[in-house]
Amino acid sequence: MKMDISWRFLRVWQRNLAVYRKNWLINFLLPFFSPLFYLVAFGISFSVFIVNIRYDANQVSYISFIAPAIIAINIMNNSFFENTYGSFVRMYYQKTFDAMMSTPLNAEEIITGEIIWGATKSLISSVIMLLVISFFGVVSYPAALLIIPVAFLGGIAFGAVGMCFTSMVKIIDLFSFPVFLFITPMFLFSGTFFPLTGLPVWAQQVALFLPLTHLVNVLRALNYGLFNADVLIGICYLVVFSLITIPIALFKMKRRLIK
């Protein structure tokens, strides 16, 4: 299938940005308050009960351990939900894509614009969250600034895989499957709220195949000001993951949109 993607995908991105700006207040408040709640609940109250958290053989505070994971989870949720529920509603209920396709835009440009928009949402909310978390004194600058471009990469990865699901679901309720079988397990078991070493060995090995594990690894390392193997492996993983899921998303969505 021939793909012809021009700069026009930016127009799709611009449309989504225009809608985002209309609802700027809620779009700002969510990434502002949600890390606050998590950090207060888990980082302060819960952490009283946590005795021994280690990173790279050093004892670390629980709040510094989970802060980057909260950002990683947010990156995943933002782009995944935007490119599943968000894109599906635009495609199926609002017929927005049909209107776009009657103009010089084509299907692959629409999909590209949507995925890049999902990553942009992840990026914007990550910047806000990083600022909030900084006030708890658990962020190590300037290395942590690299979290911002990684947020975009993570957004692309989760957006693209989300778009793959959008190409497949017949009705919107079916998104529950990837949410409960893919997103929720990662939320719990990707070294987010406890180190992977707390899992049985087989589960630790499975976790290494999951994208959130690697995103958390990269963000956590950067947050501690480290450039270790985790960072390199994690970024490579996310790049490869994206290089696989993006073409699949483009191919399958184009087939769904053009009959």
Added chain:
Amino acid sequence: MDNDQTLIKATNLKKSFGDFVAVREISFTVEKGVCFGFLGPNGAGKTSTIKMIYGASPVTAGDLFVFGLDIKTQARAIKSRIGVCQQENTLDPDLNVLQNFEIFASYFNIDKKTAQDRTMELLHFFALEQRRNSKVAELSGGMVRRLIIARALINQPELLILDEPTIGLDPQSRHQVWDKLEALKEQGLTILLTTHYMDEAASLCDELVIMDNGTILAQGSPQALISKYTGHHIIEVTEPGPELIKYIQGKDVWQENLGHRLIIYAAEEHDLYRDLCSRFANKDCLLRSASLEDVFLILTGRELRE
């Protein structure tokens, strides 16, 4: 007849979805400045045909040229010169009316100032200026339809394609839409529409094709089709008595007995109406002008379509 005036040329155009053939090798041309209609029952292949014309559906076989460009290789160039008004409501509910136009204009790479000027002109033309800041959800069905047509004109297209433009609208809104389409036609816009409303086809179209089961059954102007298929006048007798039926059957006239109704075509060719009225004093005997609906029913039959 390929000349400067031919806007669309389809040759043996075919569209199939797997085993199902929606459009069976049809050929037609649309000249510039004309209002061209595709009339037919549900499932006739009208929407499949125009979707190929505006590039939303790939051609299975055959040739389709719009503005002399091949739809298979130059869809983008074609799409920049047409305006499409789909059957569904494709307005963006997340944006207000003005923003809908601005964003849509950006898809054609029209600069913001030009877009704003054209938007106000279009809203004025369709009498919707006071609605420029309204949310889409607040608009009535008639307003939505007029807005979708208006939006389709933002790029000043040479060809406007409308898929069932007045479906689901009340009579006032329908007439408003027709008025605007007539005005656009007078400005030289070529219009292509699909419909199963006979009155719409008769009043708007200069030329039309009647489609059924993916093929073209008839083509011509509304008057030409009426002339050829039903004659200009029709006598309709409701609940004809057996004597009347026998009398008519004895005459060499073009007729159709539908049980509760008896239809006699091309009544202008004889004096049967006066004859029937005086002979049978039947008050349910009606002489009326033939319409496209009669042509349609003759060509496509009276059975229900699933």
